[in-house]
Amino acid sequence: MQGLSRDLCRGLYFDHLSELCLALVRCVGALAVESALQAQLLAAGALFHLLLSAFHYDYTLREGGVESALETNQQEVANRLAEESITACARLAGLDEACPPNAAARSALSALLTPYLARKLGVLPAPELLRILTANTENPYLLWDNATRAELREYLREQQRSVVRSGECDESYGANFVYSAHKEELVVGEIFVRIYNEQPTFPLENPRQFALDLLDFVGSQAQYLHSARSLDDNNVGQASGGIQRVAQTEQALQALHNVLRNNPGLESLCVGHFRLLFCLLSLDGCRGLQAVTVQVIQALTGSHT
CATH class of the missing domain: 1.20.1050 (Glutathione S-transferase Yfyf (Class Pi); Chain A, domain 2)
Incomplete structure (x- = not known):
C-alpha cells in the first residue's frame, strides 16, 4: 500500500491533467479512513499536492451563476478539484468523523493554513473555506493576503518537487513553517x-x-x-x-x-x-x-x- 500512496501523490504532480487529479484526490480521501494509510500519504507529500490545488479555485464562477458541465469548463473542473482537495485534507487530519485523528496532519495544517483556517476545515463547507483562502483578509483571527499566499505556494511547490524527485520532504510536513508577516506579530x-x-x-x-x-x-x-x-x-x-x-x-x-x-x-x-x-x-x-x-x-x- 505504501507504493500505492506514492503513485497516487506522484500523479497529483501533473496538475494540468485536471480530471485525472480529481480522481486521484478522491482516492486519497477514501484511503484516509485508516491511520497507517494516513501516515503513508503524508510521507508521500499528499498535503503539499492537495493544498496547491486549492489555489486554483475561482469563487466568481459559482457566484456568477455559470451553469456548465465539467467536460466543457476547465475552471469548473479546477474548482471541483480544489473542493475535493480541501475535503481530502480534512480527512487526512481526521477532521471528518469517519477518519481517525492525525496529530501530524493537524499540526501541519495549523501552521500552513493558520490555526483559524485549520479549525474551520472540519466546520465550513469547502467553497466557503476556499473563498477565504483565495481572498485577502485582516481581522483578529486571520492575517492573510497576496504575500502570505505567495509564500505558502513557494513552500508547497518546493516540497512537491522534492518529494517527487527524491522521495524526501520536510519531515514536519510544514508544522515548522512560519509566515514572514506573522513573525513579528503578538x-x-x-x-x-x-x-x-x-x-x-x-x-x-x-x-x-x-x-x-x-x-x-x-x-x-x-x-x-x-x-x-x-x-x-x-x-x-x-x-x-x-x-x-x-x-x-x-x-x-x-x-x-x-x-x-x-x-x-x-x-x-x-x-x-x-x-x-x-x-x-x-x-x-x-x-x-x-x-x-x-x-x-x-x-x-x-x-x-
Whole structure:
C-alpha cells in the first residue's frame, strides 16, 4: 500500500491533467479512513499536492451563476478539484468523523493554513473555506493576503518537487513553517493582538477565553519585567529584550481593556489579578504600560457587576 500512496501523490504532480487529479484526490480521501494509510500519504507529500490545488479555485464562477458541465469548463473542473482537495485534507487530519485523528496532519495544517483556517476545515463547507483562502483578509483571527499566499505556494511547490524527485520532504510536513508577516506579530490565544486593538468591536468566538489568555500572558511578562527591574531599577525597558516585552505587555493590556469594554460580564475573571495590575503600576520608566494598566483598572472598577 505504501507504493500505492506514492503513485497516487506522484500523479497529483501533473496538475494540468485536471480530471485525472480529481480522481486521484478522491482516492486519497477514501484511503484516509485508516491511520497507517494516513501516515503513508503524508510521507508521500499528499498535503503539499492537495493544498496547491486549492489555489486554483475561482469563487466568481459559482457566484456568477455559470451553469456548465465539467467536460466543457476547465475552471469548473479546477474548482471541483480544489473542493475535493480541501475535503481530502480534512480527512487526512481526521477532521471528518469517519477518519481517525492525525496529530501530524493537524499540526501541519495549523501552521500552513493558520490555526483559524485549520479549525474551520472540519466546520465550513469547502467553497466557503476556499473563498477565504483565495481572498485577502485582516481581522483578529486571520492575517492573510497576496504575500502570505505567495509564500505558502513557494513552500508547497518546493516540497512537491522534492518529494517527487527524491522521495524526501520536510519531515514536519510544514508544522515548522512560519509566515514572514506573522513573525513579528503578538498572538495570544490564536488572536492577533495588534489587529484586535485596531478592531476592538470585532465579534470574538470566545471572549472569555481570550481574556483569560491575556491575563496569563500579562502575568508571565510581569515576572520578567520585575526580575529586570531588580537588576536595574532605573531602566527596566532597556534590559535585553525588555523593550519588546514592555511593548507586547502594553498591547496585551490594551486588548484586555478592549475585551472588557466590549464584552460586559467578564470583569469577574480579573478577581485575584488586582495585585498583578498594581504591581505593573510600580514599574518606573514604563509610562505607556502604566497608562494602559490604569485604563484596565478603570474598566474594572467602573463596572456595576
